[in-house]
Each structure stands twice: as structure tokens, then as C-alpha cells.
Amino acid sequence: MGRAELENWRETAESGNQLQRRDFIKAVTMAAAAVGLSSAAAMKVVEAASKGLKPSVIWLHFQECTGCTESLLRTSHPALSTLILDLVSLDYHETLSAAAGHQAEENLLATMEAHEGAYVCIVEGAIPTKDDGIYCKIAGKTALSLVKEVADRAGAVIAIGSCASFGGIPAADPNPTGAKGAPQVLEGKTVVTIPGCPANPYNLLGTVLQFVALGTLPALDEKGRPKFAYGRTIHEHCPRRAHFDAGRFAQEFGDEGHRQGYCLYKLGCKGPATHANCSTQHFGEVPGAWPIGIGHPCVGCTEQSLAFRVPIHTTVDIERPMPPDTYPPISADQGSVSAVASGVAGLVGGGLIGAGWAASKKLGGGDGAEGSSDKEE
Numbered sequence: 001m002g003r004a005e006l007e008n009w010r011e012t013a014e015s016g017n018q019l020q021r022r023d024f025i026k027a028v029t030m031a032a033a034a035v036g037l038s039s040a041a042a043m044k045v046v047e048a049a050s051k052g053l054k055p056s057v058i059w060l061h062f063q064e065c066t067g068c069t070e071s072l073l074r075t076s077h078p079a080l081s082t083l084i085l086d087l088v089s090l091d092y093h094e095t096l097s098a099a100a101g102h103q104a105e106e107n108l109l110a111t112m113e114a115h116e117g118a119y120v121c122i123v124e125g126a127i128p129t130k131d132d133g134i135y136c137k138i139a140g141k142t143a144l145s146l147v148k149e150v151a152d153r154a155g156a157v158i159a160i161g162s163c164a165s166f167g168g169i170p171a172a173d174p175n176p177t178g179a180k181g182a183p184q185v186l187e188g189k190t191v192v193t194i195p196g197c198p199a200n201p202y203n204l205l206g207t208v209l210q211f212v213a214l215g216t217l218p219a220l221d222e223k224g225r226p227k228f229a230y231g232r233t234i235h236e237h238c239p240r241r242a243h244f245d246a247g248r249f250a251q252e253f254g255d256e257g258h259r260q261g262y263c264l265y266k267l268g269c270k271g272p273a274t275h276a277n278c279s280t281q282h283f284g285e286v287p288g289a290w291p292i293g294i295g296h297p298c299v300g301c302t303e304q305s306l307a308f309r310v311p312i313h314t315t316v317d318i319e320r321p322m323p324p325d326t327y328p329p330i331s332a333d334q335g336s337v338s339a340v341a342s343g344v345a346g347l348v349g350g351g352l353i354g355a356g357w358a359a360s361k362k363l364g365g366g367d368g369a370e371g372s373s374d375k376e377e
Contacts, residue, residue: 044213045087055212056111056119058150059093062136062143063170063179064125067198068161069095074284075201088120088208094138105139112153120211121154122204123147123182123191126163126170130178144185151186156211158192159183160204165193165224166304173309183224192217193224195276197301202281203229225275225302233319234271234298237279240264253295264292268313270300 029042059069090096091111097104111119125143128135133144141149151157159182162168170179183191194203207226210218218226235241240263243249249266250258258264265272271279271292278290278298291298300306300316310316 041210041213045209054087054089055155055208056115057088057090057092057122057208058108058111058119058154059090059096059122059124060143060147060150061094061138062123062125062127062147062164063177064161064163064168066095066124068124068164068196068201069093071198071283072201072204075205076285087212091115091119108150112150115155116153118155119153120208121151121157123151123157123159123164124161126167126179126181127185128170128177128179129185130176135177147182147185151182151189151191156192156217157182157186157189158194158204158207159224160194161199162195162197162301162304162307165195166307168197169308171308190217191224192220192226194229195225195302195304195307196278197307200229200276200278200281200283203277221275223304229277229281230275230302232275232277234274234276234279234292235318237277238271238292239279240292258295264295264297265315267297268311268315269297270303270306270310270316271298273306273316273319274298274300274303276302 025042025046029039061069092104092108094104097107099107127133127143127147129144133142136143138146159165163170163179164182166181166184167175167179168181170177171181181193183193192207194200194207196203203226206228207218210216218228221227221230223230235244238244240261243261244263244265248257248260248262250262250264251266252258253267263269269292279292282293283289288294297312299312300310306316
């Protein structure tokens, strides 16, 4: 290779590296913005990744449908390849692993030994506990013993999906396997829960990015959920909220109100009692890709008291009423309002009438009569 060719090769390589770095910075910044992290935190992620400081991740599968992993596979900001190769080191994942059998198990043990106390353990799926956990085994070990072994040596434990967070579908009555969520099995250990069926992958991404950038976990609520994602109810940011406040409810699927985008509360929407960010962080970067966005009521999949326990079409109480907190009852035929709402409306209406009368006095004269003068005699 001549000197000119060598220089051209170097310039091309440097240009390619710069382009890759710009793309990486862009992907991390977009991901950070999507979950509410600052640009400064995003740059810390970039700096850590460029130094090779990527947290090792061990991802365990138990009683689940792999829906949370499938949802993760469809992220694009950043792409899965960027996430598992550049931001973190995904060292064990039964669905994505190239290795199998003894090789996979050897890799799991080697990762635990090499990164003891520092790796992130992600749990997907419920853990059966009945009959010593015999209903789910991997490599001859029960899920119950495996999750305790891996989580005990981890630096952080994250339960992704409703099944891992509180048992989900496997724990629904009559729960024949005694399925439980990771927090119930790992008593006394901090477990970040990211419920959802499936969980929004960006809620996991936000948690991991903060761990990468700052070495800390996000602020959690009393159920272990990150507040940045579960701090508000869906009802507070629902695009149909205006119809709720106005008393416009779909009466049945496919009726005129349903086609016009009216509120789905009467059809059993659990949004008023469900803490999640589905209404603002849609799935797969597709606008409107979430239950209410496609015309179906929220089923409350992030709430242990609702998910797979309360019938889909049963209405729930308004957990945290936001102004206006009085509204027409859903059983009213013509949108008649309650006595309290009528009283409030009367006060407001009276104030408006009084203000109008005062304005007419100013505009039209002392007694408001036609042709009266505005000058005092």
C-alpha cells in the first residue's frame, strides 16, 4: 500500500469512527430525552461507554410469554444492537444468547464471578414457589433457587413486566403454581419494578441509562416503580380526558361516541387508577400504539390490584380527581349533572351574570336604559 493509499484509508477510517460516534451520541441523547434524563446525563453515558465502563447484564426468564423481550427488540432510539453492545454488556439472555446448553450455563457462572456485586440482574416472568418451585426449572435448577442465587450477587435487580413485578397472569386466581413476583421472593432486597404487559422498554432503558451514567437508581414509589414513569395516572394525560370532563362517554364499542373518540371510562377503562406513562410514551415509536390509542380501555396492567383480577369492563373509582373533579355520572341519559356540580355552575353563572351586568352599567350608563348618559348630573 502506497503512502497516498494509506492516508486515504486512515481518513476514511477516522471519518467512519467520527460518524459512528455522532450516531451513538445522537441515539443516547434521544433515548435519554425519551425518559426524562438530561443531556448532561446522556454525555456521561457516552463517556462511560467510550471507556468501556458498561454494566454487565444477566437477564433471567421464568413464567412469562417473552413479551417484554419482544417489546425491547423493537426499540430504535437506540437500536437493540446499540443497547446491548454499546450501552450495556448483555452477557446472559436465554432468548438472545448465541450459546446454548452447557456453554450458556458456563457463561452465566463466569459472568457472576467476574462481575460479582456489580452486574445488573433483570428478571422477566413470575417465579413459582409451590412445591419448592418445581413448576419452572432451568438447567436442573428451579427458578426460585436460581433467582435467589443470581440476585444475591447482583449490584442491582430489576423486575421487568407485570409477571416479574407482582406475579401477573401466572399469579391470577387460583394461582396453581404459587407464582410470585421478584420483590415477594427477594424479601429485604431492593427490586426496581417496571410493570406492564408488556412493559414499555423505554422505562427499562431509562433505569439502565441512569445506572450507567450516575451509578444510581431512579427515585422509586412505594411499589418499587420509577417515579419518572409511574408517578402519574394515565387519566391525567389521556388524550380523551377532555371528553371525560365534558361528560361525553362511549356507550358501547363501535357507537358514534366511540368513533368520535369519546371517553372510554364507561366501558371499563382503568386509566383513573393506573399509574403508567403509556399515554405519553407510546410503544415501538408508533404514535397511538397503546390500548386507548387504538380504541380499547386501559386494563390496568401495571397495578397488582387491577391486572388480571378486575373484569375488563368493570369501572373503577377515580383515584386522584383532578380539576374539574365534578362530572356528569356515566349513567345519565342526557348528561345531567350532579347537585354539587349544579351548585358550582350556579355560582359561576351567577358571577358571570353579575359581571355582565356591571359591564353593561359601564358601557351603557348608570341604569343601563337606552339613551341614558354616562355623565353625572
